[in-house]
Amino acid sequence: MWLRSPLSVLAVLVLGAITLWWGYLGILVFSPPSLQVFSPTKNEVLPSRVVSYKGHIAGAHKLLINDLTSPFDFNGDFAGNLVLGNETSILKVTAISPFGLKTNLEIPLSLPLYENESQSAR
Numbered sequence: 001m002w003l004r005s006p007l008s009v010l011a012v013l014v015l016g017a018i019t020l021w022w023g024y025l026g027i028l029v030f031s032p033p034s035l036q037v038f039s040p041t042k043n044e045v046l047p048s049r050v051v052s053y054k055g056h057i058a059g060a061h062k063l064l065i066n067d068l069t070s071p072f073d074f075n076g077d078f079a080g081n082l083v084l085g086n087e088t089s090i091l092k093v094t095a096i097s098p099f100g101l102k103t104n105l106e107i108p109l110s111l112p113l114y115e116n117e118s119q120s121a122r
Helices: 006-030 113-120
Strands: 034-039 050-058 062-065 077-083 090-096 102-108
Touching: 034 090, 034 102, 050 090, 062 077
Parallel strands: none
Antiparallel strands: 034 050, 050 077, 062 090, 090 102
């Protein structure tokens, strides 16, 4: 009965819209960014210490590849090359939301056999 007046219908619609908006903001604030790495794949054998990476992020304003800032385009796509250090055989990718929430991926990589042998001979 109380929904018969136009003012009460308007009030219900406005309250519903406000509730949806705050719920949407809550999802933005409390959701970590999504992160996908298409290449390299886990335990991929690299031909050298240079690794080419490619992936996609959403809901992030900063991207780190092995703790170095990496660019991404407006759609969230990223790609590049990185030379792995002598002590590193892991590609670490971190997406950071505007609110500081992080999503991390660590991708172990296999180094060329000749490099593994030369390091073990030392």
